[in-house]
């Protein structure tokens with residue numbers, strides 16, 4: 001037997017939100033998730049996106065990405081070690097592969113490095129391209 005209509009709607013909304021984040025290959029804000037997921041679920045509301053993304057974080061499917069005091073973005077958990085690039089014009093955040101070699105050696109002698117953050121910023125290819133017209 002199929003679930004109640006509410007249940008079916010929630011399942012469809014959740015699947016759309018997951019699909020958006022899986023295909024994005026970069027961390028998305030709640031607004032970006034909403035905009036993309038509305039292509040398959042036009043009546044999706046922002047409260048549903050907040051609730052669903054929150055549940056996916058609790059389940060460990062998504063990780064929160066905090067950059068520069070901005071509202072958090074979300075990406076799929078379990079990706080290989082990587083850092084991000086933030087475009088100052090369109091404010092999108094992109095994923096970069098890998099890390100700097102020997103990043104720990106930047107610390108002065110005697111310091112024990114336990115973690116690090118690297119953020120590049122500038123213009124993404126879309127924003128760096130000369131404007132047409």
Ligand SMILES: [Zn+2]
Pocket residue numbers: 087088089090091092123124125126127128
């Ligand atoms: Zn850009």
Ligand SMILES: [Zn+2]
Pocket residue numbers: 081082083098099100103116118
């Ligand atoms: Zn690193």
